[in-house]
Amino acid sequence: MLIVNANEMVTLAGDNRKPRIGKQMLELGIVHNGSLAIKDGRIVAVGKTPETTKIYKSENVVSANGKTVLPGFIDSHTHLVFAGSREEELQMRIEEGVPYEVSSRGESVMKTVKETRRASAEKLVEKATETLNSMLEHGTTTAEAKSGYGLTTKDELKILDVVQRLNQMHPVDLVPTFLGANAVPPEFVNKPEDFVNLVINEMIPKVAEKEHAEFCDVYCERGAFNLDQSRRVLVAGKGSDLKPKVHADEMSLLGGTELAASVGAVSADQMLFSSEDGMKAMAQKGVIATLLPASSFSLMNGRYANAREIINLGVPLALATDFSPNCWVESLQLVIAFACHFMKLNAAEAITATTINAAHALSRASEIGSLEVSKKADVLVLNVPNHRFLGYRYGVNLIDKVIKNGRLVVDKESAKDEYQLIGEQET
Numbered sequence: 001m002l003i004v005n006a007n008e009m010v011t012l013a014g015d016n017r018k019p020r021i022g023k024q025m026l027e028l029g030i031v032h033n034g035s036l037a038i039k040d041g042r043i044v045a046v047g048k049t050p051e052t053t054k055i056y057k058s059e060n061v062v063s064a065n066g067k068t069v070l071p072g073f074i075d076s077h078t079h080l081v082f083a084g085s086r087e088e089e090l091q092m093r094i095e096e097g098v099p100y101e102v103s104s105r106g107e108s109v110m111k112t113v114k115e116t117r118r119a120s121a122e123k124l125v126e127k128a129t130e131t132l133n134s135m136l137e138h139g140t141t142t143a144e145a146k147s148g149y150g151l152t153t154k155d156e157l158k159i160l161d162v163v164q165r166l167n168q169m170h171p172v173d174l175v176p177t178f179l180g181a182n183a184v185p186p187e188f189v190n191k192p193e194d195f196v197n198l199v200i201n202e203m204i205p206k207v208a209e210k211e212h213a214e215f216c217d218v219y220c221e222r223g224a225f226n227l228d229q230s231r232r233v234l235v236a237g238k239g240s241d242l243k244p245k246v247h248a249d250e251m252s253l254l255g256g257t258e259l260a261a262s263v264g265a266v267s268a269d270q271m272l273f274s275s276e277d278g279m280k281a282m283a284q285k286g287v288i289a290t291l292l293p294a295s296s297f298s299l300m301n302g303r304y305a306n307a308r309e310i311i312n313l314g315v316p317l318a319l320a321t322d323f324s325p326n327c328w329v330e331s332l333q334l335v336i337a338f339a340c341h342f343m344k345l346n347a348a349e350a351i352t353a354t355t356i357n358a359a360h361a362l363s364r365a366s367e368i369g370s371l372e373v374s375k376k377a378d379v380l381v382l383n384v385p386n387h388r389f390l391g392y393r394y395g396v397n398l399i400d401k402v403i404k405n406g407r408l409v410v411d412k413e414s415a416k417d418e419y420q421l422i423g424e425q426e427t
């Protein structure tokens with residue numbers, strides 16, 4: 001396949017061995033009148049259209065005339081698999097001003113846990129497939145997927161099984177994360193230590209034995225898991241080759257970012273209350289800050305992570321949806337818009353944060369996250385003339401085409417033909 005004549009081809013080419021920090025986040029490697037050649041699912045050439053087309057010929061030519069081409073978006077933080085929904089909580093927040101906070105979180109999560117435990121694997125696959133379809137239509141070609149709504153060994157494994165099945169059957173590539181320490185379930189309400197021991201001594205070994213996860217995450221927060229418990233879970237995970245991630249400082253300053261740095265986590269996620277010292281420690285260790293502005297939007301507390309300080313301190317920054325029953329958003333385009341408006345990221349930084357830096361947050365940067373020779377051909381054609389439209393034009397889907405592993409999987413242009421056809425029939 002050949003993609004030709006892109007008004008802007010945003011390659012993010014460069015030294016991508018490490019996630020980008022500071023001013024590097026502005027360097028998008030844009031090629032004007034850009035072109036891309038794909039063979040066997042991989043990128044074989046990137047450059048100016050006249051040069052690429054001199055060497056490569058194809059019957060399958062995609063014109064990106066007047067459009068912007070990007071690497072596929074990478075959603076590095078999602079709670080993909082769960083049953084049911086919690087739309088009533090938004091109404092409570094609106095009508096009664098009930099905030100989503102430490103005290104109410106447990107109850108909310110438990111509603112989803114109950115429904116997820118009851119649901120069959122088939123039902124969970126069916127529901128998550130709909131989510132993945134929607135993500136793909138909005139340009140997400142790789143997503144992380146956490147467990148955490150089972151909270152028994154059996155149900156956590158069921159969820160991770162579902163992730164594995166989805167990964168085999170759906171075009172979106174999934175990266176599984178074990179989040180057994182998401183909340184203390186009601187069975188253990190007066191003995192949280194026993195639950196932590198269950199996570200460490202039974203769940204993690206079983207997950208590792210089945211090779212069902214790559215990362216181990218913990219919800220480090222007051223009312224959930226304290227610093228000591230979180231550390232023990234992450235260290236046990238590391239002992240079983242599960243790389244650490246931390247839900248850090250979402251509702252209070254507990255020190256989750258410092259913990260992330262001290263255990264050598266790949267990322268600390270959320271960071272609404274993180275301290276400067278915590279951020280400096282992350283910068284030193286190269287821990288990625290995965291920020292979730294749609295989650296802040298859903299929490300309705302007006303608080304967003306201090307992205308500018310995070311960037312200024314040299315912490316690599318990624319953005320993700322935090323898709324969950326509390327933050328039902330599949331579109332990274334919307335997340336970019338929130339990041340631009342509420343966190344004052346510019347479009348280039350937000351694009352870096354949802355492509356190459358997000359690839360690093362999932363340990364996939366050698367395969368995806370930029371348009372470079374030998375990488376997977378995960379490519380987006382956007383129906384906008386330049387990358388600055390991301391964040392600026394929002395609330396609609398800017399995707400024209402999604403190419404996953406070199407295969408055209410979403411094509412809005414052909415859908416447009418159908419609308420025209422209907423119009424013609426009516427006249």
Ligand SMILES: [Zn+2]
Pocket residue numbers: 077079247322324
């Ligand atoms: Zn989360």
